[in-house]
Amino acid sequence: MTDRPFVLIPGHPHPRVFERLQTGFQIVRIDTADPALVTPDIAKKVRAVAVSGAGTGRITADFMAALPNLEIVANFGVGYDGVDAPYAGRNGIMVTNTPDVLTEEVADVALGLVIATAREFHKAETWLRQGRWASEGNYRLTPGSLRGRKAGIFGMGRIGLAVARRLEACGLPVAYHNRRQVPDVVYDYHPTLKGLAEAVDILVSVVPGTASTEKAVNADILKALGPHGIFVNVGRGSTVDEDALIAALSDGTILAAGLDVFADEPNVPQGLLDAPNAMLLPHVASASIMTRNAMADLVADNIFAWFDDGRPLTAVPETADVKAAAR
Numbered sequence: 001m002t003d004r005p006f007v008l009i010p011g012h013p014h015p016r017v018f019e020r021l022q023t024g025f026q027i028v029r030i031d032t033a034d035p036a037l038v039t040p041d042i043a044k045k046v047r048a049v050a051v052s053g054a055g056t057g058r059i060t061a062d063f064m065a066a067l068p069n070l071e072i073v074a075n076f077g078v079g080y081d082g083v084d085a086p087y088a089g090r091n092g093i094m095v096t097n098t099p100d101v102l103t104e105e106v107a108d109v110a111l112g113l114v115i116a117t118a119r120e121f122h123k124a125e126t127w128l129r130q131g132r133w134a135s136e137g138n139y140r141l142t143p144g145s146l147r148g149r150k151a152g153i154f155g156m157g158r159i160g161l162a163v164a165r166r167l168e169a170c171g172l173p174v175a176y177h178n179r180r181q182v183p184d185v186v187y188d189y190h191p192t193l194k195g196l197a198e199a200v201d202i203l204v205s206v207v208p209g210t211a212s213t214e215k216a217v218n219a220d221i222l223k224a225l226g227p228h229g230i231f232v233n234v235g236r237g238s239t240v241d242e243d244a245l246i247a248a249l250s251d252g253t254i255l256a257a258g259l260d261v262f263a264d265e266p267n268v269p270q271g272l273l274d275a276p277n278a279m280l281l282p283h284v285a286s287a288s289i290m291t292r293n294a295m296a297d298l299v300a301d302n303i304f305a306w307f308d309d310g311r312p313l314t315a316v317p318e319t320a321d322v323k324a325a326a327r
């Protein structure tokens with residue numbers, strides 16, 4: 001028991017991550033990933049960090065540097081913008097994420113947001129609950145519709161493709177923008193995001209939060225999307241200029257927006273809270289019991305695989321070359 005490696009879990013772990021890791025490792029917990037909370041004993045013992053849910057904080061270079069025997073950071077989520085993966089890659093630390101197991105769940109939510117935003121489900125339901133259907137009559141006819149519209153995917157990766165298939169099944173022509181055209185994907189490719197926004201009515205963003213996507217959806221892109229345009233974001237909030245989006249929603253530059261992610265979660269700008277044509281979700285796209293359990297299993301499986309075989313299941317590209325023997 002005492003020779004089992006130590007895994008550090010900052011924040012409040014998903015229970016399944018905790019239960020699984022307890023069967024093979026010694027667990028150390030701290031409130032958040034703050035280097036000031038790393039005691040000399042933790043620094044000496046810890047060989048793995050499991051990022052496992054709420055309150056973790058960012059896994060910064062300083063935090064990793066405070067753990068000289070750290071070998072692996074297993075991230076809970078496919079988006080790993082909360083981990084300084086370039087630093088990890090340069091310093092022989094493996095980083096893993098949880099791709100694939102959440103793809104269809106997140107794509108379901110993206111489609112749900114497209115339909116609900118276009119057809120104003122949130123406002124129509126409020127109309128009913130407030131008794132206005134009975135007192136005032138039918139809810140208004142919606143200017144938004146999927147009929148006759150074209151859809152664009154910003155980020156035709158695993159989730160983007162699953163969203164595209166759903167939208168295609170709804171009868172919409174689909175196009176996309178990535179930095180590179182994807183072989184074997186039949187949808188129209190646009191080499192620029194602006195070109196995509198000009199060509200479509202519904203723009204779904206599923207790109208990761210990186211330096212290259214920071215505020216990529218700006219005033220120019222929203223203007224290109226146009227007054228019938230619907231913008232849906234299930235990727236990361238950092239990819240949107242939220243001030244520009246608030247302005248575009250209020251002055252009719254676009255018709256509506258459906259958002260699952262925000263730049264400064266859990267804080268949502270007042271301008272979005274006040275926008276009647278924005279449907280807002282608290283980052284729930286992967287948040288079903290089933291899918292979060294699958295993500296928790298993959299966090300644990302990556303740490304088991306690293307210590308059992310020297311190879312994790314799902315390394316992120318920045319650390320794909322990190323070898324167990326290197327440290």
Ligand code: NDP
Pocket residue numbers: 078079080099100102106154155156157158159160177178179180181206207208209210212213234235236260261283284285286287
């Ligand atoms: P993938 O890596 O499979 O896809 C990402 C896509 O984005 C790739 O096709 C990539 O293509 C494209 N992309 C990346 N950078 C740029 C850029 N600068 N310009 C244009 N395209 C770009 O990831 P997944 O589909 O599995 O996940 C996507 C993201 O969804 C995650 O990173 C995460 O942030 C978010 N997510 C959100 C969830 C939620 O709860 N709301 C849940 C799960 C994921 P290329 O490299 O060719 O440009």
